[in-house]
Amino acid sequence: AQSVTQPDIHITVSEGASLELRCNYSYGATPYLFWYVQSPGQGLQLLLKYFSGDTLVQGIKGFEAEFKRSQSSFNLRKPSVHWSDAAEYFCAVVSWDTGGFKTIFGAGTRLFVKA
Amino acid sequence: GAGVSQSPSNKVTEKGKDVELRCDPISGHTALYWYRQSLGQGLEFLIYFQGNSAPDKSGLPSDRFSAERTGGSVSTLTIQRTQQEDSAVYLCASSLAVEGEAFFGQGTRLTVV
Numbered sequence: 001a002q003s004v005t006q007p008d009i010h011i012t013v014s015e016g017a018s019l020e021l022r023c024n025y026s027y028g029a030t031p032y033l034f035w036y037v038q039s040p041g042q043g044l045q046l047l048l049k050y051f052s053g054d055t056l057v058q059g060i061k062g063f064e065a066e067f068k069r070s071q072s073s074f075n076l077r078k079p080s081v082h083w084s085d086a087a088e089y090f091c092a093v094v095s096w097d098t099g100g101f102k103t104i105f106g107a108g109t110r111l112f113v114k115a
Numbered sequence: 116g117a118g119v120s121q122s123p124s125n126k127v128t129e130k131g132k133d134v135e136l137r138c139d140p141i142s143g144h145t146a147l148y149w150y151r152q153s154l155g156q157g158l159e160f161l162i163y164f165q166g167n168s169a170p171d172k173s174g175l176p177s178d179r180f181s182a183e184r185t186g187g188s189v190s191t192l193t194i195q196r197t198q199q200e201d202s203a204v205y206l207c208a209s210s211l212a213v214e215g216e217a218f219f220g221q222g223t224r225l226t227v228v
Contacts, residue, residue, distance in 0.1 A: 032215045034215075034216065034217075036217075036219075043206075043219050043220070043221050043222065044206070044208075044217075044219040046216060046217075049216060088157075090157070090158060092217070094210075094215030102146070102163055102170075102171065103146075103148060103208070103210060103215060103217045104160070105150070105157070105158045105160070106157070107157035107158075108157035108158065
């Protein structure tokens with residue numbers, strides 16, 4: 001069965017430091033991969049997505065993610081974190097299911113940013 | 116519509132009562148999802164629709180939960196005989212069948228007292 005794993009429940013980084021959030025997926029074919037962010041009191045917003053082509057994708061707010069097929073990973077990175085980046089981050093994979101495509105989300109990683 | 120619309124935005128109900136939560140997806144989106152997010156928790160998958168059919172109901176927590184979708188558009192999530200542990204934010208999302216990017220509504224915050 002398809003699955004998405006975000007190994008870190010929460011991460012704390014200092015403002016200005018670099019960030020990497022991990023995501024691993026289990027899916028037989030090449031998946032469609034997404035990162036979403038949920039800021040406090042806000043709805044979920046798409047950060048970036050990978051369908052095919054260049055394995056390094058750029059997103060909004062200075063985020064990027066790299067698809068590594070050999071590691072079944074799609075880690076999210078940002079070179080310098082801002083306090084406003086404190087939020088919950090969800091990795092997702094779209095896979096084929098009976099009757100159509102289905103989006104599966106990881107459990108999320110909560111990012112804390114300290115001054 | 117322009118985005119995914121959920122109603123009501125907030126619902127307080129007494130334990131044992133039934134509630135209905137509504138989701139109006141983006142026009143033309145054939146896939147529709149319901150998730151539950153408890154305080155400080157991640158997204159818990161409930162059910163997924165492709166058109167009017169629900170190929171995956173595996174996430175429904177109990178037989179008190181049911182959902183339907185009519186006309187390939189609006190969906191209703193019904194919780195019967197609500198319990199306090201049902202208190203959560205219920206999120207609806209929709210996507211085009213092929214592209215897969217999910218667009219989320221603002222959610223319904225359900226409080227069972």
